[in-house]
Amino acid sequence: MLPSRRRWLVATGLLAPTGLWLGIFLIAPLALVVQFSFATRDTGVARAVLPWTTQAYLTALDPAFLPIFGRTLAYAGATTGLCLLLGFPLAWFIARHGGKYRTVLLAAVLVPFWSSYLARIYAWKALLDGEGLVNRLLGLIGLDRDGGFLLTDGAVVLGLTYGFLPFMVLPLYVACERFDHRLVEASYDLGHGRVSTFVKVVLPGVLPGVLAGSLLVLVPAAGDFVTPRLLGGVDQSTFGSVIDDQFRGGNNWPLGSAMAVLLLVLVVVVLVLRGRRGEDVL
Amino acid sequence: MNRRPWVLGGIAGGVFVFLYAPIAWLAVVSFNDSRSLSRITGFSIRWYAELFDDSRVLESLGLTLRLAVTSAVVSTVIGTLAAFGLRRAFPGRGLWTVLLSLPLVVPEVVLGVALLGFCVKLAGIPLGFGALLAAHVAFSLSFVVVVVRARVAGVDHRLEEAAADLGAGPWVAFRTVTLPLVAPAVAAGAAFAFLLSFDDVVTSSYLTGVGSTTLPVFVYAQAGKRGVSPEIVALSTLMVAVSAALLVAGVMLASRRARASTFVESIRDQ
Numbered sequence A: 001m002l003p004s005r006r007r008w009l010v011a012t013g014l015l016a017p018t019g020l021w022l023g024i025f026l027i028a029p030l031a032l033v034v035q036f037s038f039a040t041r042d043t044g045v046a047r048a049v050l051p052w053t054t055q056a057y058l059t060a061l062d063p064a065f066l067p068i069f070g071r072t073l074a075y076a077g078a079t080t081g082l083c084l085l086l087g088f089p090l091a092w093f094i095a096r097h098g099g100k101y102r103t104v105l106l107a108a109v110l111v112p113f114w115s116s117y118l119a120r121i122y123a124w125k126a127l128l129d130g131e132g133l134v135n136r137l138l139g140l141i142g143l144d145r146d147g148g149f150l151l152t153d154g155a156v157v158l159g160l161t162y163g164f165l166p167f168m169v170l171p172l173y174v175a176c177e178r179f180d181h182r183l184v185e186a187s188y189d190l191g192h193g194r195v196s197t198f199v200k201v202v203l204p205g206v207l208p209g210v211l212a213g214s215l216l217v218l219v220p221a222a223g224d225f226v227t228p229r230l231l232g233g234v235d236q237s238t239f240g241s242v243i244d245d246q247f248r249g250g251n252n253w254p255l256g257s258a259m260a261v262l263l264l265v266l267v268v269v270v271l272v273l274r275g276r277r278g279e280d281v282l
Numbered sequence B: 001m002n003r004r005p006w007v008l009g010g011i012a013g014g015v016f017v018f019l020y021a022p023i024a025w026l027a028v029v030s031f032n033d034s035r036s037l038s039r040i041t042g043f044s045i046r047w048y049a050e051l052f053d054d055s056r057v058l059e060s061l062g063l064t065l066r067l068a069v070t071s072a073v074v075s076t077v078i079g080t081l082a083a084f085g086l087r088r089a090f091p092g093r094g095l096w097t098v099l100l101s102l103p104l105v106v107p108e109v110v111l112g113v114a115l116l117g118f119c120v121k122l123a124g125i126p127l128g129f130g131a132l133l134a135a136h137v138a139f140s141l142s143f144v145v146v147v148v149r150a151r152v153a154g155v156d157h158r159l160e161e162a163a164a165d166l167g168a169g170p171w172v173a174f175r176t177v178t179l180p181l182v183a184p185a186v187a188a189g190a191a192f193a194f195l196l197s198f199d200d201v202v203t204s205s206y207l208t209g210v211g212s213t214t215l216p217v218f219v220y221a222q223a224g225k226r227g228v229s230p231e232i233v234a235l236s237t238l239m240v241a242v243s244a245a246l247l248v249a250g251v252m253l254a255s256r257r258a259r260a261s262t263f264v265e266s267i268r269d270q
Helices: A003-037 A055-060 A063-097 A099-114 A117-128 A133-140 A153-178 A182-189 A194-223 A226-231 A239-250 A253-274 B005-030 B046-053 B055-085 B093-105 B108-123 B129-154 B157-165 B170-199 B202-207 B215-226 B230-269
Strands: none
Touching: A003 A253, A003 B055, A003 B093, A003 B108, A003 B129, A055 A253, A063 A099, A063 A153, A063 A194, A063 A239, A063 B005, A099 A153, A099 B005, A099 B230, A117 A133, A117 A153, A117 A226, A117 B005, A117 B215, A117 B230, A153 A194, A153 A226, A153 B005, A182 A194, A194 A239, A194 A253, A194 B093, A194 B108, A226 A239, A239 A253, A239 B108, A253 B108, B005 B230, B046 B055, B046 B230, B055 B093, B055 B129, B055 B170, B055 B215, B093 B129, B108 B129, B108 B202, B129 B170, B129 B202, B157 B170, B170 B230, B202 B215, B215 B230
């Protein structure tokens, strides 16, 4: 047997259990969702039945849902931006100045991440409350707000940023650690200032990390519905919560499926836009 | 830029405060005397006592732990095999990489509803432990593969060749040389998988059956009905403590292993 064929057999054999598991419990269910999205709604136990129709997509793309799409993208976009703003200095600091404490500092970023997701959201609920610590501290400098900061868009973005920040820090850290710092010295020597060195040398160098991190934050932030539901105001429906409503209690499976497919299409678009540049970090 | 690290250090410190503030607050409030989450009135451990009298909480905690351990074992075993499968180039490796990165970018709500439809309409899998395990392994696998694969790529294949030259068969070489080198990454992958499963709300909320609710789903449902109760804060504090303890243990284990392997390397170098 040819060595290359033997190597292929061994690799495929090792990958087979994982491939089977993902094929059965990820790919097949996703394919089923695509099928549901073209089915007709059934209010009985069948949920989705023939005949095939595009009605669910027509409903999903109805202008009435436009504000929900807009809000979801605004939440996810703002969260990604804020994660970049907070995550980059942190990742750069740990990679460049962490010294022998780098692993410990990185682990310290991860400890809250592994704490219960719901616990963190509830803690923010208490902190942002009208009588909460944040409002009272801001009261000392006269910036407090009646009723606190709960139930605002800002609270939702804060909660999402808090929940997904480590997804940004990890790939950024990998990129910062790989970045050759002598390039910065060279840029200074060649007469570039701080800003142009950052824009022309540092940013392109860590771009794979930025892209990978943004993807890992943007996608779950766009799909999350628990955070907006707990921290947001009255009208905080998002993509995720609309999908949730359609499935919970069997309200309208085809519509929920169509929206899930649209969300997946968004993911694919982002993946294609990213191209291969972020792949080596993820 | 690096001449003034204290500016950067200040920002990094601020981010750490942001990360730890809510957790510190939870710990404080869990010992509060009153039901309020924002006003401290006195010290008490009554919420912990009430928590441990609640049989439903203890039952779902048991299920959650069993599920997390099973999911961690399954995804670590098959994920480690997959990481070794991806070690050398072969036709189709790119496609496998795409498949393995898919669970990282499919939103949890989509995975949840997809598996709900799959179990109920197509496969006839009853909701509960089996359905939850299918989901948890599916989203943990990628993390295990990413972590283990990085370490496998770093294994110096000359060490394995040396073992072969010294008469070790492939299995002995793997068990005595390769496996000890990748063990810290396998342990880290297992810890990742355990905690991902232990903490999952969104996907699990679609797949729990009657009488088989996981703890995070139970907490979410309770909070939806009557707001956040102090028992839940106490429970959350315990969950934070357990998660943190596991992570610290994992980091310590990994660094001890790393020190041991540096020790071995220093002996080898002499």
